[in-house]
Amino acid sequence: MATLLTGKPVVERLAADLAPRIDALARAGVEPTLAIVRMGARPDDLSYERTACKRADALGIAVRPIALDEFAPQEALEAALHEVNHDADVHGCLLFRPLPSFVDEARVCELLAPEKDVDGITLASLAAVFTDGHRGFPPSTAAACVELLEHYEVPLAGKHVAVVGRSLVVGKPLSMMLLRRNASVTVCHSRTENLAGICRSADVVVCATGRARAFGAEYFAPGQTVLDVGINFDAQGNLCGDVDFDAVEPVVAALTPVPGGLGTVTTSVTMAHTVAAAEAALADGRGV
Numbered sequence: 001m002a003t004l005l006t007g008k009p010v011v012e013r014l015a016a017d018l019a020p021r022i023d024a025l026a027r028a029g030v031e032p033t034l035a036i037v038r039m040g041a042r043p044d045d046l047s048y049e050r051t052a053c054k055r056a057d058a059l060g061i062a063v064r065p066i067a068l069d070e071f072a073p074q075e076a077l078e079a080a081l082h083e084v085n086h087d088a089d090v091h092g093c094l095l096f097r098p099l100p101s102f103v104d105e106a107r108v109c110e111l112l113a114p115e116k117d118v119d120g121i122t123l124a125s126l127a128a129v130f131t132d133g134h135r136g137f138p139p140s141t142a143a144a145c146v147e148l149l150e151h152y153e154v155p156l157a158g159k160h161v162a163v164v165g166r167s168l169v170v171g172k173p174l175s176m177m178l179l180r181r182n183a184s185v186t187v188c189h190s191r192t193e194n195l196a197g198i199c200r201s202a203d204v205v206v207c208a209t210g211r212a213r214a215f216g217a218e219y220f221a222p223g224q225t226v227l228d229v230g231i232n233f234d235a236q237g238n239l240c241g242d243v244d245f246d247a248v249e250p251v252v253a254a255l256t257p258v259p260g261g262l263g264t265v266t267t268s269v270t271m272a273h274t275v276a277a278a279e280a281a282l283a284d285g286r287g288v
């Protein structure tokens with residue numbers, strides 16, 4: 001039986017860390033505030049927004065939703081981000097993606113001020129992840145993986161971690177963050193040969209491909225720690241991860257469940273980034 005690496009204790013620890021910091025900001029007259037910008041009303045965006053609002057409310061963080069029409073011109077989105085950048089009361093901004101296909105996503109992402117980029121979408125934030133720099137924040141999902149591994153004291157230094165998936169949201173930044181913690185990282189993708197063999201040879205496997213229950217027992221070996229980043233729906237409409245939980249759980253040492261694993265930690269990490277952004281703004285004399 002594998003140990004379940006649930007997100008709940010990680011979320012509780014993050015909340016306990018944030019509480020005195022949010023109190024200190026309140027005493028200085030600052031309410032950490034997160035803008036959530038979306039175009040249209042995709043069900044997954046709305047669901048994420050509800051979760052984020054609930055978590056923010058529980059922590060004492062304000063949320064400012066900015067909802068644009070699905071067919072609003074790119075200029076309207078650019079104007080919204082411009083407003084966020086210049087509003088000293090807003091400390092962080094979450095932009096839901098993918099954006100509609102007529103929007104130049106790369107250009108729009110670059111408009112956000114890096115100090116408000118709490119989900120690592122700007123090149124400045126990503127450059128900081130790759131160079132150990134200090135601008136912006138890493139993408140929240142990648143940071144949530146590290147947060148969870150560190151919470152459960154999973155050894156990383158000198159260990160072999162296989163990261164399956166190379167997106168800029170998860171795989172690439174996570175690989176850099178693990179490298180910084182002295183792991184030896186193999187980044188795998190859809191062209192990787194002998195994927196199952198590489199995964200079996202690792203101490204830690206991170207599955208971030210977006211394929212429902214695609215990783216069966218043949219990808220894993222006894223003693224491993226497995227992080228399942230996937231948020232998928234199977235043919236019956238059930239929420240599931242990339243890992244075939246029932247088949248893999250008897251094989252490995254520890255595994256994150258879906259739901260109840262990394263998803264909840266990701267939201268909390270975004271909140272922690274927002275508080276850090278508010279603290280930085282206060283220290284710089286912005287917004288007071």
Ligand code: NDP
Nearest residue numbers: 141165166167170189190208209210229230231262263266
């Ligand atoms: P992308 O679609 O951007 O990337 C998927 C990656 O998986 C690509 O690098 C792709 O390889 C790789 N891949 C696809 N098929 C295979 C295969 N057969 N074998 C090996 N690798 C493969 O997805 P994201 O990174 O944005 O998201 C990944 C998953 O994580 C999704 O389920 C998403 O819902 C979830 N997610 C979860 C979050 C959370 O908070 N827990 C937040 C964000 C995402 P290639 O590059 O070669 O195409």
